[in-house]
Amino acid sequence: MAVRHWSQNVTAHSNALDIEPDIFSRHDPREIAASLKRSAEHSRRRKGTAFQSAMSMLTFYINRAGHGLDAHQKTVLEGAKDELRALFGKEPTRGKAS
Numbered sequence: 001m002a003v004r005h006w007s008q009n010v011t012a013h014s015n016a017l018d019i020e021p022d023i024f025s026r027h028d029p030r031e032i033a034a035s036l037k038r039s040a041e042h043s044r045r046r047k048g049t050a051f052q053s054a055m056s057m058l059t060f061y062i063n064r065a066g067h068g069l070d071a072h073q074k075t076v077l078e079g080a081k082d083e084l085r086a087l088f089g090k091e092p093t094r095g096k097a098s
Helices: 005-014 031-043 050-068 071-087
Strands: none
Touching: 031 050, 031 071, 050 071
């Protein structure tokens, strides 16, 4: 099957992270975050920190999937951002309840 969009190719064949297939279609934010954390920590090709690489890939997917995501999956992926911050010991973003 041919890749329809360049962003789909980036997600599937990132030069910085080797991510699990279909990780972004899972329904558990913690599972998504843990998988991205493992991938980022094991990567030797990333340019930034493991946290930056993992968050960048997640944000890239959310932004590029955009209108194609249903509301529930977008909520799951946004929750994965919070889980990723927690796994790396980062502060939650401003405006979120603690």
